[in-house]
Amino acid sequence: MLKYLLEKEFKQIVRNTFLSKMMVILPIMTIVVFPYVTSQEVTDVKVCIVDNDHSQASQRLAQKVEASGCFSVAGYEPTYGEAMKGIEEGSADIVLEIPRGFAKSRGRGEEPQVTVAANSVNGVRGGLGSQYLSAVIAAFAAEEGGSEARAAQGMAAGAGPATLYRYNPTLDYKVFMVPGLIAVLITLLCCALTALNIVGEKEAGTIEQINVTPVPKSLFILAKLMPNWAIGMLSLSFGVAFAWAVHGISPLQGLPSIVLFSAVYILVASAMGMVISNYSDTMQQAMFLMFFFLILMMLTCGLFTPIESMPEWAQKITTLNPMRYFTRAMRLAYLRGSSPAELARELMWLGGFAVVLNAWAVASYKKSN
Structure with a gap:
């Protein structure tokens, strides 16, 4: 049964020309253009x-x-x-x-x-x-x-040269920003695609055909999750390739950590999109909820403002933000070449978010209204 559900999902993806364009345009905008727009250098x-x-x-x-x-x-x-x-x-x-x-x-x-x-x-x-x-x-x-x-x-x-800057000797802001922007790319793509895909089927009425079948909810969620996981890994490949080709930034020894953490975080972002879609009946509702949470996540993940500089109550809130741990892991993997063992704490947090959010997605999905 899973085979036919996956066949259906991949056919929908192939037929969606907008999605194929977005998979290329979004990495270009996020990794190639945004580092220049978000420049932290002060000149002239x-x-x-x-x-x-x-x-x-x-x-x-x-x-x-x-x-x-x-x-x-x-x-x-x-x-x-x-x-x-x-x-x-x-x-x-x-x-x-x-x-x-x-x-x-x-x-x-x-x-x-x-x-x-x-x-x-x-x-x-x-x-x-x-x-x-x-x-x-x-x-x-x-x-x-x-x-x-x-x-x-x-x-x-x-x-003078008395100060030694480890891991980023030239203080190039792009070395610090690009790994975080890859986290933004995966979050936007995986969360948005999942949420809008399911809500789009709701509005078109095609999801009702699945609801009247004996397909278990967990199997339906898994069929939605697997294609988005593949798309997320493909977008990661685009992001890493553009970062190396345009900015000359490569992960060096941190590539295994990047692949592992991305594989887990894609499950988290996709599950977030599923939860949002389960509580939304229209595309407008899904987009509003999605951007509401995404903006909060990006502002509190440490991408633009160090978490240590936030008030104590805000630092406590950031512990519930999965993007915080993924952004930190990406930066340490890129700049220091940290191994998964060195990032075990972040991996445990992301694994916990993946289990909780996917379980929530299965529990909140209703086959009948």
């Missing part, structure tokens, strides 16, 4: 410089800021007040004020106080921009200070 920060010293040392500092590659000089203003008008008007992001006596203080071995004022309307741009500028100033102090202590202080501030 506009700096307005107030040089109150007009010395060669202050000019060298201004030139170093401009040559760093992260900043563009929006202009030179005579006073701090004039420079702040640029921030208020939006023509500048940061004000750098070099005090009078800057060169003389440095000649006496002192560290003059340089003022950095950032526009924090855009907190990320203002915060990272000011950190970049502080690093440039520290590098300038290390290069021209002539003191080993001052040089060490500048390097500790991020100006």
